[in-house]
Amino acid sequence: MDADVIVVGAGLAGLVAAAELTERGRSVVLVDQEPEQNLGGQAFWSFGGIFLVDSPEQRRMGVRDSRELALQDWFGTAAFDRDTDEWPRRWAEAYVDFAAGEKRAWLRERGVGFFPIVGWAERGGYDATGHGNSVPRFHVTWGTGPAVVAPFERRVRAAAESGRLALRFRHRVDEIVTDGGTVTGVRGAVLEPSDAPRGAATSRVAVGEFELSGQAVVVSSGGIGGNHDLVRSAWPDSLGTPRTRC
Numbered sequence: 001m002d003a004d005v006i007v008v009g010a011g012l013a014g015l016v017a018a019a020e021l022t023e024r025g026r027s028v029v030l031v032d033q034e035p036e037q038n039l040g041g042q043a044f045w046s047f048g049g050i051f052l053v054d055s056p057e058q059r060r061m062g063v064r065d066s067r068e069l070a071l072q073d074w075f076g077t078a079a080f081d082r083d084t085d086e087w088p089r090r091w092a093e094a095y096v097d098f099a100a101g102e103k104r105a106w107l108r109e110r111g112v113g114f115f116p117i118v119g120w121a122e123r124g125g126y127d128a129t130g131h132g133n134s135v136p137r138f139h140v141t142w143g144t145g146p147a148v149v150a151p152f153e154r155r156v157r158a159a160a161e162s163g164r165l166a167l168r169f170r171h172r173v174d175e176i177v178t179d180g181g182t183v184t185g186v187r188g189a190v191l192e193p194s195d196a197p198r199g200a201a202t203s204r205v206a207v208g209e210f211e212l213s214g215q216a217v218v219v220s221s222g223g224i225g226g227n228h229d230l231v232r233s234a235w236p237d238s239l240g241t242p243r244t245r246c
């Protein structure tokens with residue numbers, strides 16, 4: 001095996017997964033189709049607004065929030081109405097628990113700081129019966145997106161220096177490899193090198209092929225606006241059509 005875990009995509013989700021895995025003693029190969037200068041993906045460009053529920057910043061501003069209200073807002077937005085929405089529903093519950101629980105302390109421990117004024121993004125219908133956040137929950141980070149990426153990039157680079165993690169840029173995963181129904185790795189194309197600046201389009205000219213095997217594969221190839229084809233390629237039929245709700 002090439003590593004315990006193959007992480008596909010070196011955006012914020014991939015960086016966080018890789019950092020957490022290596023700090024728990026796992027070996028990781030972190031693969032991304034873009035060149036190194038794009039490390040951090042969309043999060044580098046983002047405003048860095050973080051969803052927290054019932055935070056000290058909200059309370060200081062007089063915003064009354066709770067896990068129950070946040071969950072009601074989420075369900076009002078997602079409108080889960082199919083049997084196959086079971087996992088998205090469970091994920092929503094777990095995420096709201098995190099946002100109302102350890103998330104703020106977890107981020108602060110890792111060096112992410114918060115601006116004392118909470119914004120009101122994705123407001124939706126302004127009340128708690130429809131879609132959107134019925135109260136302000138958009139916690140802006142000091143330094144915005146780049147400052148959210150930085151602590152996780154530092155940890156990933158430290159893991160690379162210590163030999164627990166290998167970075168593979170310009171490696172595009174085209175397929176998730178399975179053996180008897182078990183995921184065993186990934187396969188794809190090595191793309192030609194690119195010195196395009198961060199955010200600029202890069203070529204898709206393949207100059208080789210690669211295959212990596214691991215005990216587990218984490219697909220973090222982007223959420224909304226990200227690479228859905230890769231997710232679809234390994235999506236079990238039993239879960240119905242993958243759907244993103246925003």
Ligand SMILES: Cc1cc2nc3c(=O)[nH]c(=O)nc-3n(C[C@H](O)[C@H](O)[C@H](O)COP(=O)(O)OP(=O)(O)OC[C@H]3O[C@@H](n4cnc5c(N)ncnc54)[C@H](O)[C@@H]3O)c2cc1C
Nearest residue numbers: 009011012013033041042043046047048049173221222227
């Ligand atoms: C301008 C802007 C502002 C935003 N502001 C906010 C905000 O304030 N608050 C907030 O919560 N969110 C915000 N977002 C959204 C947030 O930044 C993204 O949801 C988040 O960064 C996504 O992270 P990710 O790691 O899941 O995906 P991405 O950052 O998209 O990373 C996916 C990575 O996977 C790689 N990849 C894709 N396919 C393959 C493949 N087949 N093989 C190998 N690699 C592959 C890509 O090259 C990329 O590096 C904003 C986004 C933008 C663009």
